[in-house]
Amino acid sequence: MKILQSVHSFPPSSGGIEHHVYHLSRELHALGNEVVVITTRDEGTAGEEDFNGVKVKRFFSIDFPIFSSARLPLFAFFAMLRENPDVYASHGYGSIMPFFASIAALLNRKPFVFTLHGYPEVKGAKRVFYYFYKFFIASIFLRIAKKVIVVSKASIPIISKECDPKKIIYVPNGIEDVFDCNLDYEKKNKITYVGRLDEDKGVDVLIRAFAKIKKYFPELELQLVGKDEGIKGKLEALANSLNIKPYFMEVPYHQMPEVYCESKAIVLPSKYEGFSLVWLEAIASGRPMFSTPVGEAPYLFEQAYGEKKERFLFKNEDELVVKLLRFLKSQKTFKKTIEKAKYIAKEEYSWGNVARLTENVYLLVAKK
Structure with missing residues (x-):
């Protein structure tokens, strides 16, 4: 055919x-x-x-x-x-x-x-x-x-x-098999966003939340990975006003598995999505995936994280701060949930x- x-x-x-x-x-x-x-x-x-x-x-x-x-x-x-x-x-x-x-x-x-x-x-x-x-x-x-x-x-x-x-x-x-990391996120210090830099992705929410979280965990870094669709300057100005310095990067797709493996957690604060590949890539890589409850996220997160899915879903900046801090303060307790989710993503998708x-x-x- x-x-x-x-x-x-x-x-x-x-x-x-x-x-x-x-x-x-x-x-x-x-x-x-x-x-x-x-x-x-x-x-x-x-x-x-x-x-x-x-x-x-x-x-x-x-x-x-x-x-x-x-x-x-x-x-x-x-x-x-x-x-x-x-x-x-x-x-x-x-x-x-x-x-x-x-x-x-x-x-x-x-x-x-x-x-x-x-x-x-x-x-x-x-x-x-x-x-x-x-x-x-x-x-x-x-x-x-x-x-x-x-x-x-x-x-x-x-x-x-x-x-x-x-x-x-x-x-x-x-999801590709290449998205496969060791469960060593505790040793990493990067909070990472993956996706286009445009208004609909809600990256400003992550920047403001990260500024609050960094007061408790000053060693953390914020990494924004994706193509600029016209708002990078605005995001840089916001970050400067909050006294943080995120790293802006464009990465070839074949290098994306490394981006996930070098991250502690992935955050997607989108205003809307269908079925984001970022969700699958992060989960399959054995990284905690935090997202707004848009598109397929509620269904996928229930399948992957089960009754603990609400630990990873947030509706606004304040909820993101609360849920990231909870994770950062008790990372070991998340390991079994993240490992199980990784297996489910690879088997089902x-x-x-x-x-x-x-x-x-x-x-x-x-x-x-």
Whole structure:
């Protein structure tokens, strides 16, 4: 089966959707499928290349400073038409790629499958773009889609308002085996954030919380790992006003396992998520994962941490301070919980399993 995956960005660019599509495509190829990825072209990347058997075709785009996925690669649409695969697939609400892929599928009379990675919660001026996208772009590709895959069960009630609920299928994210550290977090001194630096990630909450925690544990360091989406200067000013000096880093994805292994704890204070790969990567690495209860977090944390999940979920800055301090003051008592969670993540969320479930969806729509 020939599968076309379209996505607004692809590795070496870093991000949850980017790495989802990379790992999924690689595993689908391993299952015997021909996979072509159509994406945008970043500086320093080739127009065409082969990623372990997966063909990647990149196109220059017009980028808009609204969302990281708001990129317009006009020639990508014509490439999708020419490829004429058995199944068209696309990823990410807020991107133009699902619209392009769905129209190409319609014109070539082939099935289209959309994957929702998270539903944006927007405020202010961004709402104008959001409503335009919802009513004039998403409404079209969701109508054309034969199936809508969601990586988060929490997204189902929301997206059900925009498409036929019978189309929706849940397939979670996956995790690589390389995320595997010794349970030696007690010896580390870094509190780490992993993700884009943008307003929706709530990094300011972590900075303010860390400033309070450092008064009790002055040896701790704050590490912010991710691509700047325009707010780094604002975060630096906030940190300076609180007399702390976080380390800002952009790290190639293949070095991310080391980032986790050198951390004491990982914090994700996002305002919204679908199913963040950071959760799985941190848990599988044997590191305590603290997060806001957004998207799939409540379900995943209950599965991983059981009745102790509330130790790792926080709703605001004050709760984060309380829960991090509790962990820092009694780290040994967390070890069995973290070790069990690590085993569960590795057993339940392999990319091989995710690819097989996704392939079944593609086969289902291809036969109709």
